[in-house]
Amino acid sequence: MKFTFPQMFGAALVITLWLIWVGNIIGNALVHVDEVEVAAVTAEPNEASKAPAKAAPAGIAALLASASAEAGGKQFKKCKACHTTNQGGKNRVGPNLWDVVGQAKAARPGFRFSDALKGKGGAWTYDDLDLYLTKPKDFAPGTKMSFAGLKKAADRANVILYLRSLSESPKPLP
Ligand code: HEC
The missing domain is CATH 1.20.5 (Single alpha-helices involved in coiled-coils or other helix-helix interfaces)
Incomplete structure (x- = not known):
């Protein structure tokens, strides 16, 4: 064609x-x-x-059940530069942390807390401690605690269990 x-x-x-x-x-x-x-x-x-994405601290309750206060004590070396842990211990850069679990936030006598932390109100619950230790500046923007945070949930659980042990009568686990 x-x-x-x-x-x-x-x-x-x-x-x-x-x-x-x-x-x-x-x-x-x-x-x-x-x-x-x-x-x-x-x-x-x-x-x-x-x-409530932020308010879902990857099951800290469940993690606490299998956490180790002893491992938390080792982790706490990172905190020692600023915090004492003995009963009636001194406030340093940060407040003394004896019996902090279940205590009112930013209430330790003789320590000048930031308005940011004072403004949070309420007691230190396990969940709030978990959130604060994840990234202090996110939980309380303007906090004086210049610490980056503990990224791993398991590390936080250990440290929180250690904090709980700093008491004559440790608070019940969640
Ligand atoms: C560089 C110093 C520094 C380091 C390191 C540090 N903190 Fe703090 N921490 C502070 C300061 C300062 C405050 C008071 C914060 C405010 O007033 O905003 C504080 C407050 C706190 C509070 C609240 C106390 C209360 O009475 O309300 C807890 C709990 C806490 N720190 C736990 C820890 C843990 C656990 C670690 C280690 C994983 C740690 N901190 C590491 C300085 C530090």
């Missing part, structure tokens, strides 16, 4: 127009999908912020 030039030109024109038309449809479909995806992606953080 042989085509004349006008025939070929005509065919090319038809094909070009068809491609533009089809391309347009596909393009629209893609843009549409993109928009849906973008909407889905932007919706997620909102959903997440509604959920």
Whole structure:
């Protein structure tokens, strides 16, 4: 089969127009999908912020059951530069920590606590200790405790169990 030039030109024109038309449809479909995806992606953080994500300290109660106060005592070396642990011990850079579990926050006599920590209110629960020790500056923005935090939940559980042992009558486990 042989085509004349006008025939070929005509065919090319038809094909070009068809491609533009089809391309347009596909393009629209893609843009549409993109928009849906973008909407889905932007919706997620909102959903997440509604959920009590921060208040879910990876089951500190469960971790405490298998934690070791002895291991916590070793971990506590990181804290010793600033904290004493004996009954009636001195406040240093940070307050004495005897019997801190279950005690009111920022209430140790003779220590000038930051407004940030004083403002938190309430007693030191296991959950609050877990959150504070994870990242002090997140739990109480403006806290005077310049300590990065203990990233590992198991380390925190050990340290918290150790803190609990600093008492004549350790508080019941959660
Ligand atoms: C660089 C010094 C420093 C280090 C290291 C440090 N802390 Fe502190 N800590 C402070 C200061 C200062 C405060 C008082 C915070 C405030 O007033 O905001 C504090 C407060 C606290 C409190 C609250 C006490 C209360 O009576 O309310 C606890 C509990 C605590 N620290 C535990 C720890 C543990 C456990 C570690 C180690 C994992 C540690 N800290 C490491 C300086 C330190």
